[in-house]
Amino acid sequence: MSAVSGPPAASGVAGFPFDTRARTDLRLRTVATARRVRDRFATVALCAALVVAAVPLVAVVVVLVAKGARWLGWDFFTSDIPRVTGRVAGACEGVDAALREKYGLTCGTPRPAMGPAILGTLLSTGLAALIAIPVGVAAAVYLNEIGRSSRTARAVRFLSDVMTGIPSIVMGLFVYTVWVVRFGTAGPSAFAAALALACLMLPIVVRGTEEVLRLVPDELRHANVALGGRGVHGVLRVVLPCALPGITTAALLAVARAAGETAPVLFTIGMTYSFNAAPWGPNTTLAQQIFEGAKSGDPLANRLAWSAALTLVVVVFSLSAAARFIANRYSTRLGG
Amino acid sequence: MAILPSTRPSETSVAAAIPSTYGVETGVAGTDNASDGQGTLHSTLPHQAQPGAGPDPVFEVRNLTVRYGSHVAVRDVSTEIARNEVTAVIGPSGCGKSTFLRCFNRMNDLVEGCRVEGTIAYHGVNVYDPAVPPVEVRRRIGMVFQKPTPFPRSIHHNVAYGLRLAGVRQGIDDLVETALRRAALWDEVKDRLNASALSLSGGQQQRLCIARAIAVEPEVLLMDEPCSALDPIATARIESLLEELKGRFSIVIVTHNMQQAARVSGRTMFFTTETDEHADRHVGVLVEHDTTERIFSNPRDERTENYVTGRFG
Ligand SMILES: Nc1ncnc2c1ncn2[C@@H]1O[C@H](COP(=O)(O)OP(=O)(O)OP(=O)(O)O)[C@@H](O)[C@H]1O
């Protein structure tokens, strides 16, 4: 057969369904040229979009590391935050020792350090997690296991959706009004900040946990009941253990989100430059230090801000990575 | 104060460990609703003419009607379940076999809109008596579902779970082993009791669920198409398991597999659907309940004969 040996006649496109020759000859092109071009174009466009999307991501990381990494070191995590403003740093040289001591001035170029802010971040976020996670998980259990489609459940679901949409600065203002203002100078504290952050985390935990609980198959609940388990018992012994990895993921994501928040902290935590491990008394967080450092004109303050930013990104990234890791293990475990 | 009687002395005394936290002082239920005129659509009540399930039935079902909302799924069933025998429930899809089965351990309570009328007397006490907590019913009447439902925990945990629920604190390991042996699973899992139950095959998972159900020594075992998700070999294993279990437990098994019903059961119930005159819905009714031999060789009712011979329309 001569038709088999030679390449197909490149005479345009065969109309596949109706062309008797094209039906049996694989070498005949049946896809229209225009379509092939469009296909190629779409592929290129998608790749370009990917590159564009990756640019800011990579740029952020590169700039963060370039500007922030230089100052990282043991001291950075363990020392107090140097107290600097443009004016004081410039005026430092002529001031005598007693005055320096009195105003806590550091002369020369003090190395940036962020210890208190790291501690404050962990403290306020941790307290917020202690408040929001138990309450949120309990609410989600109510929504999915008890309330289901009751009036109360629907109201709670609606409210938590609304809460998700509330800007975080409003949460800060709210706690500022109902807590900080009331207690005057004793008001601003890691605990106050934790209250604001907990408001922020709560809806994330509730809806995240509810989603995970919904994934637990009803068959397991029925199996529990058929064995003579009560509903509540089943929730604690069967449903929650099944959902635990998923709940952990939801909680960690909420924590990661809260750790990076600035607005709720601004009014509620006050400001300090030295370590404060107590939930009361003014404190500070990395996000707040970035805010303060970036708006200051002082070069040292700017450097501080960059290093704080890098530290914060590492903290948040670790939390997200942990959430990812647990989520993956969860899915493989359920799979077999 | 009389608790739900547990008449079969239990070797491992698990039954004794089950806390009996409530009392029931109802008289013998069963005849209270018997005079309800629900059978008006019936021309005949064939099962009433049948021999009972022996001298000492575990369950006496009287005028059982189950509704989902306004839809009558099972209408006016009166019958008995024999002790220490396998009773097969057969019938076309949608005739209410699962619905009927779920009445015995009150699993229908979980179904929204499901209403059960009539009585099911378990050793003389109505399962639906308001004074009987459903939890107590389910501890005495085990159930195995169509799809294996192991908890995503260890094999050991799965079997121990029911025991712990029943208040057993000591000797759990031995009881777990006994249950797994009875479920013919021990040899396959004895080296990996702490492995996830989900790492077992479907057939093994189903035997694990059976082990979990029988670990607490229930008097009755309800099974809703327990082999429908299994291959023939796993099915054969479960069938031979039923053979061994039937001396200890009264078993009610729903099956679509006629050969299976003929192989494993001593008695068979045949359900079918009737068309309701008033609504355009199908209603499940019990047509015939007799020895399996009789049902398959010489049934009284023509519908039964048509079904078991494969001529069902
Ligand atoms: N949860 C429910 N809500 C409403 N109707 C239901 C529900 N479960 C079952 N039914 C109806 O009750 C009737 C009997 O259902 P059932 O599941 O008991 O049948 P079955 O004999 O077990 O069928 P199959 O052999 O297919 O399992 C059917 O008409 C079904 O539509």
Ligand SMILES: [Mg+2]
């Ligand atoms: Mg069914």
